[in-house]
Amino acid sequence: MPSIREKTQLMSASEIDRTMVRLAHEVLEKTPELQNLAFIGIKRRGVPMAQRLAKNIEALEGYKVPVGTLDINLYRDDLSAVGPRPVVSGTQIDFSVVGKDVLLMDDVLYTGRTVRAALDALFELGRPARVQLLVLIDRGHRELPIEAQYVGRKVPTSSREIIEVKYQEVDGVEKVLLVEKVD
16 A cells, blocks of 8 residues: 655645635636625535635625535545445535526646536536636646636646645645655
8 A cells, every 4th residue: 555755845824825815816807797706615625715715805805705615425426436425514505506607616626527526516506607617736637628717826746646735724734735655
């Protein structure tokens, strides 16, 4: 069984904060009607991203974007590999997604399978006017034709490398690491 070795720190807490502010500005530049915008974070680490981006936009524009959380466990295409009883922690979206410009958020974009599952889960709730994707890290290696409209940083990786995003709210520490599987 391979173990994991840390190669380098890609982002510090302050770099993550600056990136989230930049992404908030990008979203504002490309969103003509804030009133139609909604953020949905994919559990787990997409949730703090959505909450932080909403706070940044509220600080910049004075508008509070609605934020929801999406649990995709039952929509995964590898559900049988996850275990006999997948843990479902629940989707929490207190607004209608119908007709909204939904900005779906996740920490790392890799194969695209997580986003595909999120789209399936999202469309069960209704038909948004538009769905866009925002990720902190795009590491490449797509298996599905999925692309993020907003990217914090592109990090080319090998198949042995893994990006670990750690947020204070989830992990008690704030940083992005590049780690590698070793035999």
